[in-house]
Structures are given as structure tokens and as C-alpha cells.
Amino acid sequence: MNLFEDSNEWTEKLDPILSKYKDRKHPLEYRNLYQLMTMVVLSAQDSDANINKIAPALFEIFPDMESLSVSNVASLVPHISKVRNFGTKANWLIEIAQILQKDENIPLTMDDLIALKGIGRKSANVIMKEANVPTEGIIADLHVIRVAPRIGLIPESKEGIKVEKQLTQLLPKAIWGEIGMAISFLGREICRPTPKCEECPIRENCQYPSKTF
Structure with missing residues (x-):
């Protein structure tokens, strides 16, 4: 399977969290x-x-x-x-x-x-x-660094820049702006260090449950 096919496949698999967290404001309570x-x-x-x-x-x-x-x-x-x-x-x-x-x-x-x-x-x-301007990459915070490898998107890494690079190589630019925070919110709310897999909207496409259930 080539990268383009991987990209399309993962976009479809991640659509439930893109829909769930679309336009969700960042947890920082800023006003401007x-x-x-x-x-x-x-x-x-x-x-x-x-x-x-x-x-x-x-x-x-x-x-x-x-x-x-x-x-x-x-x-x-x-x-x-x-x-x-x-x-x-x-x-x-x-x-x-x-x-x-x-x-x-x-x-x-x-x-x-x-x-x-x-x-x-x-x-x-x-x-x-x-700020609603086109991003030039994908947010790779500590939640994304933990969750993206866990669900099978990328190999495990502790380096944010490496994680971002791997994600931008895999996923289409059209979803860069939303996907980072969508994965981050998943990690904050559901895919915690001890995950609540039964609540996860992408569980069926995640590699983690198969290791534990």
C-alpha cells in the first residue's frame, strides 16, 4: 500500500474524532x-x-x-x-x-x-x-505524542518535531489544522495514560485494544 492510500485510509478512520472535536476551542481560556x-x-x-x-x-x-x-x-x-x-x-x-x-x-x-x-x-x-489561519504543520503536544503511536498512526517517539513530521507525511494537508487538536482532545478525555477504550469513537480502528482485550 502506498502513502497516498495510507493517507486516504487514515483520513477515513480518523473522521469520527474530527467530527467529534471539530471547531472545539483550545482549553486555554484566552479572549484575544x-x-x-x-x-x-x-x-x-x-x-x-x-x-x-x-x-x-x-x-x-x-x-x-x-x-x-x-x-x-x-x-x-x-x-x-x-x-x-x-x-x-x-x-x-x-x-x-x-x-x-x-x-x-x-x-x-x-x-x-x-x-x-x-x-x-x-x-x-x-x-x-x-487564529483561524492555515497551519503549516500539525500540533504535536504531549497528548498527540502519546496517542498517535498508540492508535497505530506512527511509530513511537518522544520527540514532538519528529512526531509532527511523521504525521504531516502521512495525513493530507486539508486536515492538518484540525487533526492535531482532535487527537489531543481524544488524549485528554478518553485515550488517557490508562485509556477508556469503551468510550473511544475510533476503537475499531485502533491497534491498542487488540493488545489488551
Whole structure:
């Protein structure tokens, strides 16, 4: 079977989760692009739930890129001190703000986003998807890294960039924007480290149940 046939076959197999999670908003509770970018940077190696908790107070003090750009690390740190690696992230956010200056200057291309401190391909793909611009890859967060090999899509790997590359080689570009978050939501809700296979909408096409049942 060639790659094109694999692509069509997997698109059909994944359609139940594409339908289930289509247009589902990212779990980060942002209100605009500035908040989204800031929260994405803060969420690295931390939970979305934790970032959602600290965000309202943070954005009361720093409501936009301009307010952040005229601040400094010492002023920012107290508002993000409950975030993992807050010192490093404070430096990243201040540098980003000083480069961009205003919300309208936030870029929405892969190259321009990953040129900013604290934003890699995964973060850039999240920002682009949530901003409703065509993504240039597939979101490969920790849930996708766990679930995609488990269901049989790709070989197991712990490297997000490698996982993304394998997925983009296998799946058609038309579904890149949705499929990453669809797999991620499946991993958050159903395909947990201990999976709830009986609830999975793609169980019949998954390789994992055959290993355990």
C-alpha cells in the first residue's frame, strides 16, 4: 500500500474524532490573540488549567502587548510565580513584547512565530489554528505524542518535531489544522495514560485494544 492510500485510509478512520472535536476551542481560556500568545508561552511544561487560573489577574495588570512592552521582568514575575520556569518565561515574554510592541504586530506565520523566544513549532501551530489561519504543520503536544503511536498512526517517539513530521507525511494537508487538536482532545478525555477504550469513537480502528482485550 502506498502513502497516498495510507493517507486516504487514515483520513477515513480518523473522521469520527474530527467530527467529534471539530471547531472545539483550545482549553486555554484566552479572549484575544495577545492573551493566547502569552498563555501559550506560559503553558510550556505546565498545565492549561494552571495557566487559566493565573491569567485573569495577569491580564488585569498587563492587558495588552503595549503594557507588557514598557514593563520589566521584576514587575512581571510576581504575577506568574506559580507557573513552572516562571523566570525564564518572564524574560521570554518581555523580549517578545519589546520586539512586537503592539497586539496588531503579532505574526501569524510559522517562520515569524518560531523566531520569537519561547515559541516552537507546537506553540506556533496552536496560535495559527486558534487564529483561524492555515497551519503549516500539525500540533504535536504531549497528548498527540502519546496517542498517535498508540492508535497505530506512527511509530513511537518522544520527540514532538519528529512526531509532527511523521504525521504531516502521512495525513493530507486539508486536515492538518484540525487533526492535531482532535487527537489531543481524544488524549485528554478518553485515550488517557490508562485509556477508556469503551468510550473511544475510533476503537475499531485502533491497534491498542487488540493488545489488551
